[in-house]
Amino acid sequence: MKKTPFCATSEQDQSAMFEALGIADFDELFTAIPNELRSDELKIPEGLSEMEMMQHIRKIASRNSTNLVNFCGAGFYDHYIPAAVNALSSRGEFYTAYTPYQPEASQGTLQAAFEYQTAICRLTGMEVANASLFDGGSALIEGAMMALRQTRRNKVLVDEGVSPIYRAMLRCYTQNLSVEYHEVALSKSGVADRSAYHEALDDTVGAVVLQNPNFFGCLDNLTELIEKIHEVKALAVMSVYPMALSQVETPGAMGADIVTGEGQSLGLPLNFGGPYLGFMATRMKYVRKMPGRIVGETEDAQGRRGYVLTLQAREQHIRREKATSNICSNVQLCALRAIIYLSLIGREGFLEVGRECMDRASYAWHKLTKIDGVEPAFNRRFFNEFAIRLPKDATEVVSALIDQGIAAGFPAGRYYKGMENILLLAFTEKRTKEEIDIMVAKLESALKA
Amino acid sequence: MKLIYEKSSPGRPGVQMSSIRISPNEEIPTKYLRSQPADLPEVSEAEVVRHFTALSRLNFSIDTHFYPLGSCTMKYNPKACEAAANLPELTEVHPLWPQLRGGGLLTQGSLAILYNTERLLSETTGLAEFTLQPMAGAHGELTGVMIMAAYHKDRGNSEKDHIIIPDSAHGTNPASAQLAGYKVVTIPSDEKGMMDFDLFKAALNEKTAGVMLTCPNTNGVFNTRIRDICDAVHEVDGLMYYDGANFNAIMGRYKPGDIGFDICHLNLHKSFATPHGGGGPGAGPVGVVEKLRPYLPISRVEKTKDGTYALNYDEPKSIGYIAPFYGNFGIIARAYAYILSLGRDGMLGTSNRAVLNANYLQEKLRPLFGAEYKGRCMHEFVYSGECLKQYGVHTLDIAKGMIDLGFHPPTVYFPLNVPEAIMIEPTETEDRDTLDRFVKVMEELFEVAETDPDKLHNAPVSTPVGRLDEVKAARDMRLSFS
Numbered sequence: 001m002k003k004t005p006f007c008a009t010s011e012q013d014q015s016a017m018f019e020a021l022g023i024a025d026f027d028e029l030f031t032a033i034p035n036e037l038r039s040d041e042l043k044i045p046e047g048l049s050e051m052e053m054m055q056h057i058r059k060i061a062s063r064n065s066t067n068l069v070n071f072c073g074a075g076f077y078d079h080y081i082p083a084a085v086n087a088l089s090s091r092g093e094f095y096t097a098y099t100p101y102q103p104e105a106s107q108g109t110l111q112a113a114f115e116y117q118t119a120i121c122r123l124t125g126m127e128v129a130n131a132s133l134f135d136g137g138s139a140l141i142e143g144a145m146m147a148l149r150q151t152r153r154n155k156v157l158v159d160e161g162v163s164p165i166y167r168a169m170l171r172c173y174t175q176n177l178s179v180e181y182h183e184v185a186l187s188k189s190g191v192a193d194r195s196a197y198h199e200a201l202d203d204t205v206g207a208v209v210l211q212n213p214n215f216f217g218c219l220d221n222l223t224e225l226i227e228k229i230h231e232v233k234a235l236a237v238m239s240v241y242p243m244a245l246s247q248v249e250t251p252g253a254m255g256a257d258i259v260t261g262e263g264q265s266l267g268l269p270l271n272f273g274g275p276y277l278g279f280m281a282t283r284m285k286y287v288r289k290m291p292g293r294i295v296g297e298t299e300d301a302q303g304r305r306g307y308v309l310t311l312q313a314r315e316q317h318i319r320r321e322k323a324t325s326n327i328c329s330n331v332q333l334c335a336l337r338a339i340i341y342l343s344l345i346g347r348e349g350f351l352e353v354g355r356e357c358m359d360r361a362s363y364a365w366h367k368l369t370k371i372d373g374v375e376p377a378f379n380r381r382f383f384n385e386f387a388i389r390l391p392k393d394a395t396e397v398v399s400a401l402i403d404q405g406i407a408a409g410f411p412a413g414r415y416y417k418g419m420e421n422i423l424l425l426a427f428t429e430k431r432t433k434e435e436i437d438i439m440v441a442k443l444e445s446a447l448k449a
Numbered sequence: 450m451k452l453i454y455e456k457s458s459p460g461r462p463g464v465q466m467s468s469i470r471i472s473p474n475e476e477i478p479t480k481y482l483r484s485q486p487a488d489l490p491e492v493s494e495a496e497v498v499r500h501f502t503a504l505s506r507l508n509f510s511i512d513t514h515f516y517p518l519g520s521c522t523m524k525y526n527p528k529a530c531e532a533a534a535n536l537p538e539l540t541e542v543h544p545l546w547p548q549l550r551g552g553g554l555l556t557q558g559s560l561a562i563l564y565n566t567e568r569l570l571s572e573t574t575g576l577a578e579f580t581l582q583p584m585a586g587a588h589g590e591l592t593g594v595m596i597m598a599a600y601h602k603d604r605g606n607s608e609k610d611h612i613i614i615p616d617s618a619h620g621t622n623p624a625s626a627q628l629a630g631y632k633v634v635t636i637p638s639d640e641k642g643m644m645d646f647d648l649f650k651a652a653l654n655e656k657t658a659g660v661m662l663t664c665p666n667t668n669g670v671f672n673t674r675i676r677d678i679c680d681a682v683h684e685v686d687g688l689m690y691y692d693g694a695n696f697n698a699i700m701g702r703y704k705p706g707d708i709g710f711d712i713c714h715l716n717l718h719k720s721f722a723t724p725h726g727g728g729g730p731g732a733g734p735v736g737v738v739e740k741l742r743p744y745l746p747i748s749r750v751e752k753t754k755d756g757t758y759a760l761n762y763d764e765p766k767s768i769g770y771i772a773p774f775y776g777n778f779g780i781i782a783r784a785y786a787y788i789l790s791l792g793r794d795g796m797l798g799t800s801n802r803a804v805l806n807a808n809y810l811q812e813k814l815r816p817l818f819g820a821e822y823k824g825r826c827m828h829e830f831v832y833s834g835e836c837l838k839q840y841g842v843h844t845l846d847i848a849k850g851m852i853d854l855g856f857h858p859p860t861v862y863f864p865l866n867v868p869e870a871i872m873i874e875p876t877e878t879e880d881r882d883t884l885d886r887f888v889k890v891m892e893e894l895f896e897v898a899e900t901d902p903d904k905l906h907n908a909p910v911s912t913p914v915g916r917l918d919e920v921k922a923a924r925d926m927r928l929s930f931s
Contacts, residue, residue, distance in 0.1 A: 003794055004791075004799060004877075005790050006525055006527055006795075007799060007878065008802075008877070008879055008880035009802055009805070009806070009877075010880075013881040014805065016881065017805055017806075017881065018805075020809060026801040029804045029805060030702065030825075032670075032673060032824065033673065034673060036676075037675070037676065037707070037708050038703060039575060039707045042701055042796065043793075044572050044573065045793065046792045047791050047794065048790055049790075050790065053529060053533065054533060057562075058538075060561050061539050062558065063557040063561065064542050064556055064557065065554075066538050066541040068546070068555065072545055072546065078541075080466060082464040082466075082494075084494060084497065088497075088501040088502065090531070091501075091505040092510055092512030093510045093513060094510070094727055095725075095727070096512045096526050096725065097509065097510040097511075097725065097727040098523055098728070099521075099727065102848065102857065102858055103917050104849070104909050104912040104913075104914055104917070105852050105912060106727070107450075107912070107914060108508035109508055109728070111452070111507070112501070114452070114929070115453050115454070115930070117928060118452075118454065118929040118931075121929045122487045122489065127929075128926075128929065129928075132729075134585060134729075134730070137772070138584070165770065168769060169773065171770075172768055172769030172770050175595075175768070176598050176628075176629045219481045221481055246487065247477075247483065248482060249481055249483050249484075250483050253483070253484075269779075270540070271540050271779045272539065272542045272556070272559045272774070272775065273774025273776070273777075273778050274584060274730070274772070274774065274776060274778050274780075275584070275730030275777040275778075275779050276773075287928070293728065294928055296922040296928050297922065297927040297928075297930075298919065299918060300914045300915035301915055301916065302915060306914035306917045307917075308922045311923055311926075313923075316587070316624040317620040317621075317863075319624075321626065321633045322627075325624070326587050326591055326621050326624035327585070328585065328619075328620075329585045329730075329731050330728050330729050331726070331729040332726050332727040332728035333726030333727060333728075340501055342489050343453050343489070343492060343501075344463050344497050345463050345466060346490055346491045346492060347486055347487065347488065347490070347491050348491065349462075349463045349464060349465070349466055350486070351486050353467070356471075358473065359470065359471045360471050362473035362474050363472070363474060381477060395549075399550035402551045402552055407546060414548055429466060429467045433469070
């Protein structure tokens, strides 16, 4: 008998089942399909046993080098993940369940999603959150599209301080739609340019997309700009870094209408780009325009509290081409990790981790900017990431330090023309003072070389 | 059960994260800072562990229950695939490292997994190239129709303005087509459950950008005229899109590329056993024929002459960035581990057994539903619960009653073109005893429907809550705890 791992029927079972169906072999199950459509060969290797498969993957995985001391962030951060996050999220009852369409048999998933939505509201200072989207980039796109639907306008202004990766995604997604896409250049100090917005804002603008802290790590208080946005009846869409929300003013308090972000830093590994966690929150008055699954509280006939997927009339399986989005799934397991993470570190722990990230960055900024020829690229208000201007090409410097086991940061020139000498460095609670000191010393000597 | 916020008490310490403080050199002005800390729960680690363990026990899951959810393919998720994907050498890699000069050499393992998986999916589907970037099936659909749009734009096919989709399609198909800027033309199903061929021919014209088909479709029927459809669409320079939601039925036996499809997305959680996670994350890789290669999203993983892997960002005709990086790598790694485990024989064996299990169940349940259609099904089948209406019992009541008898219900009220639809997909990972028990349970439910319909109306009674008031949920809109 040929190897068919994970299948449960024995040969005896099969014979009995063939008999019940009155057939002699598998081919008879497929007689409805014209024979000439059958493909003759499948050039993939013979199956491996579990042990062989694990050996094979271990061998491939060993070609990755994971002992780099990492100062590269750029929107994706190397935070510590408490052991209980993995232990709880790898319970089969969570990760092998389906979307909770049968709520009575899915209260675990649903209540966790409700708790997650609550946490996102509390982090962002917003009124309502969905149960997650694919990642921070797709969440931002959905946020911008939602703002255009709400305002019935088609022009979106996108700040140059928004992650260049997300802006590339925004351009990609909007290319076939009647969306007018404009970018607004940064001010000299590295934040949203107030006078440029004064020029660009008029009653054709439906959405303004901002990020705080922005790609260069610069912090801003956007309250007044958002007031200006509201004066032309446009909506402010803000992308945020959830770990920064431990310390930084909330988008809700600044008046943002739609808030999105990448939740990877809340208990998800970097995992070479995914799966990640897109979150979205908004004002209650816009909830019917919000895409994605939403969990709501209700009760059964006996008055017992329970949770269901709600407001489903917005979604594709009901609305088809008129839906708020084509999205079908969320990333429930990632949202689960985030709520477990936030529950584990709690109110005080969250403040503390944010503080540690911020203090490490501050310490490093003062050391780095003392190096001869190194200057701050922008203003000195940052959370855990900042940009410096080097006296030479940042890509070369990073390359030199990689050979010494350090990922010293992300060269901004990769995405911004004319910024070839600018290096973006991120600091998490995982980086020690010693590691920072060594990185600074090696960077200094690389600059002299 | 209490919410985690209701278990919170001021000052209770959670996990201690770090004890090493570095003094900052200066403080940030308060106008940039929040005035109040985020009101997160204050609960001990042990209490958090108990809370989420208790929550998990409120769920049905594959690890605990038979889950014959049609169209969703709830097959067993092998633990070894989890173990492989969770190796720290894979999970601790920053996605931007390959973009740091010299950094690509430090991520050769991850790049090799992406490259190898693309090659395996290409061979399995008969399509020249794959992108692994789409982060779910519907995201793959959007990528596919955007590739379609880029192709027509490049060819100067400016008249193309609509995509043809049968009424049995998943709702994501028309929603995705619309997001790529196309109108949707819906074609009804014929009496066999296939897209009505004559109506399709009548709708097809020079303005048709393409056709999106699930094959076998959501009625569990393989369209026998698929070659004719492909030929007719290619005649007007349209493209054939294969919605791979049901690829698990034909894996190893038929290749969409060989049949005549140009674009195809696969749901890795359906065909390749990656876990559903209670609603994601998924992955929806997209394969294309050679002529569509230039339009694939960037970046592309390439193998260089010296055997190393590199990322190529220089594809001027590409649709651009559909995802921030290379897709849901963690999910792709699980699927890679699964494909390596199956191998050639396992792949065919798997789809064979998925179809055998479905046909066996269909046959055994036929007397109950009094179904007239006697043909074979593929990996799933649809029955109508209309026969129970005489007792005042609906499909929903059967579903809820089944929960009390220890099985997760099948998909209900989908596809939309079958009244009181019950859609059953057992998958290949269930043994005959489980299938036989399922038949017994269904027989019992039919008996109860006749003798004590109220018992079904009141089901489930074994769960932590009974039927929940969905109207109240939508009206009250209590969407967070306060």
